[in-house]
Structure formats: structure tokens, C-alpha cells
Amino acid sequence: MACPRNLRKVLPALVALLAVTAGCRLDMHLQPYYRPFAKSDFFADDRSARMPVEGAVARGDLHEDTYFYTGKNGDIPGDALPFPVTKDVLDRGHERFNINCTPCHGRVGDGGGFIPTRGFRRPPSYHIERLRNAPIGHFFDVMTNGYGVMPDYASQVTPRDRWCIATYIRALQLSQNATAADIPAGQQVPSPPPQFRDIGNGATLPEIATPAASEGEPK
Numbered sequence: 117m118a119c120p121r122n123l124r125k126v127l128p129a130l131v132a133l134l135a136v137t138a139g140c141r142l143d144m145h146l147q148p149y150y151r152p153f154a155k156s157d158f159f160a161d162d163r164s165a166r167m168p169v170e171g172a173v174a175r176g177d178l179h180e181d182t183y184f185y186t187g188k189n190g191d192i193p194g195d196a197l198p199f200p201v202t203k204d205v206l207d208r209g210h211e212r213f214n215i216n217c218t219p220c221h222g223r224v225g226d227g228g229g230f231i232p233t234r235g236f237r238r239p240p241s242y243h244i245e246r247l248r249n250a251p252i253g254h255f256f257d258v259m260t261n262g263y264g265v266m267p268d269y270a271s272q273v274t275p276r277d278r279w280c281i282a283t284y285i286r287a288l289q290l291s292q293n294a295t296a297a298d299i300p301a302g303q304q305v306p307s308p309p310p311q312f313r314d315i316g317n318g319a320t321l322p323e324i325a326t327p328a329a330s331e332g333e334p335k
């Protein structure tokens with residue numbers, strides 16, 4: 117009797133499966149082991165897991181390039197970028213700044229973000245003398261370790277993105293303190309729409325109105 121059509125199709129696969137599983141043995145497959153975090157009577161501290169040897173470094177966590185990860189040479193913030201500045205770096209910094217920093221620092225970095233209008237301390241403007249002269253490593257360090265009441269952004273913003281943001285802040289600082297002499301010859305600069313002119317404080321965006329506190333809201 118001829119094999120049904122379907123069986124003839126799967127027969128080679130069945131034979132192959134038999135050949136493979138025929139070699140199955142248990143050998144060392146069944147070994148004593150601890151489930152993660154299980155208690156152990158063997159070690160004095162009752163833990164089954166051992167602490168890493170002091171100085172052990174997880175894969176990918178060596179951070180050999182200290183400047184890239186701290187923005188400092190020794191204890192002193194450096195004034196160099198650890199990679200070349202490109203348009204992509206600035207665009208990335210622009211985007212990450214707008215997401216992570218503008219709620220407090222405002223789009224132009226003058227400290228006119230929304231959160232300070234609701235009671236959080238108003239951050240200093242990036243356009244004050246001290247911050248204009250601060251080395252770029254300082255901005256990286258503020259994001260990495262926080263500053264005063266400002267929390268750090270080490271877990272939200274990757275080291276590379278922190279450099280991109282710091283670069284963008286430098287561009288913001290330039291944008292608020294540029295003179296006609298900074299414009300390359302022959303370059304046309306469109307004038308801003310009226311609502312963005314002469315806001316004072318070097319800022320070019322309108323003030324964000326403080327919403328009227330509604331009843332029952334926590335003060």
C-alpha cells in the first residue's frame with residue numbers, strides 16, 4: 117500500500133528527529149544548584165551567591181576613558197569634548213535638552229521653564245557670566261552628579277547624550293550672546309517673528325503664564 121501523501125512528506129523529518137533524540141542521555145544534566153537568592157547552609161553568611169571579588173568590573177562597565185565618563189581631568193572639569201562635534205551631535209543634544217532640561221531651564225536656557233513657576237527653585241540662566249565661562253565638563257558633571265537641589269540625570273541620559281546636551285548648551289549660550297560680527301560674511305539671518313523679539317533677559321521666547329491655582333489643589 118502506498119504511503120498517504122502527507123506522511124511521505126513528513127517522513128524524512130520524523131526519521132531525522134529519531135536519529136537526533138536517540139542520542140539523548142541525562143549525563144550531567146541533573147546537578148545540584150541553587151535558585152537565585154536561595155539560602156545556603158554551606159557559606160557562613162547563609163547566602164548561596166558570592167559577592168563579586170573586590171575590584172571586579174562587569175562586562176562593558178570598565179569606563180577606561182575616565183574623561184568621557186566624568187568630564188574631569190583629575191578633579192578639574194575639562195573644556196574639551198571627547199568626540200568631534202557634528203551637526204548630528206548638536207541635533208541630538210537639542211532633542212535631549214528639550215526633553216530632559218526645558219521643564220526647568222526653559223527652551224533658551226534662561227531658567228524660565230514651567231516647573232519653577234510651580235514652586236521649584238528657579239535655576240540660574242545659562243547666560244550669566246559664570247556659566248558662560250564654565251568649562252563644558254562642568255555641564256557634563258552637573259548632569260552626571262546633580263547640583264544643589266537639581267537631581268542628577270545619570271540614569272535618564274547616557275554619557276554620550278550628556279555630552280551632546282552640553283554641546284547644545286554651548287550653542288544656546290552663543291545664540292544669546294552673539295553679535296553681528298559672529299555672522300559669517302554673506303550669511304542671511306532671518307529676523308524673528310514679532311512675538312519672539314525683545315523679551316529681555318536675553319530670552320527670545322514668551323514667558324510661560326502661571327496657571328491660576330484651582331481650588332483644592334495642594335499649595
Ligand code: HEC
Nearest residue numbers: 216217219220237238239240255258259263264265266269
Ligand atoms: C526639575 C528641574 C530641573 C531639571 C529638569 C533640570 N535642572 Fe538643571 N538646575 C535646576 C535647578 C533648580 C538648578 C539650581 C540648583 C541649585 O543651585 O541648587 C539647576 C542648575 C543647573 C546648572 C547650573 C549649575 C551651576 O553651576 O550653577 C546646570 C548647568 C544645569 N542645571 C543643567 C541641567 C541640564 C543639562 C539638565 C537636563 C539634562 C537639567 N539641568 C535639568 C533644575 C533642573
